[in-house]
Amino acid sequence: MSNVAGFFSILALLLLAEVGCQTETGQSLSGQAEVPRHVILAPGDVVKLTFSSAPELSQTQKIRADGKLSLPLVGELDAGGKTVGQLQADLIQLYKSQLKTPEVTVSLESSITTVTVAGAVLKPGKIAFERPTTVLQAIMEAGGPSQFGTLKRVRLMRIVNGIQKSQVMDLHDLSKETRPFYVRDNDYIFVYQSTF
DSSP: OHHHHHHHHHHHHHHHHHHHOOOOTTTSSGGGOSOOSSOBOOTTOEEEEEESSOGGGOEEEEOOTTSEEEETTTEEEEOTTOBHHHHHHHHHHHHTTTOSSOOEEEEEEEOOEEEEEEESBSSOEEEEESSOOBHHHHHHHTTSBOTTEEEEEEEEEEEETTEEEEEEEOOOOTTSOOOOOBOOTTOEEEEEEOOO
16 A cells, blocks of 8 residues: 555656756756755764864764764854855854964765655665765666666756756766766656656
């Protein structure tokens, strides 16, 4: 019974995507093909803090489940929901009263991205990655296309600024030189069946 309900949920999502989204190829999501630069930090991400004037404070820490970091001299700080730049600016402000030269560099060591791969793949479901991953790599992590699946028609759905966007791509011809298209957290990838 749950498989039938799941099938209808996916079908409803696809119909919504077909009806409710502008899917002009090259316009809706192509600007986000690069490796993510402005990553929003989330629990599980590992950040490296480098204090140039106080190297003894430098450290690498995983953002806790509550979105916080525990830091020497200043205590706890919210990191989840901020960009790397915002966290760095917050740290400089916090350490102004503690250090003569509050120079802090924040870098993202690893980030967990979770995507859902569905449709005609061998192992549909949610997959978590700790490195920048392309749509094609995500499909391959899901076992690749099934016997009836095709890489000629793959739909990527993504929430961008609160709006669901959708794009269909052809990943079939690997001999063509194309820029890799990287997944974002909570992306939904659907591999269509071949029409024979």
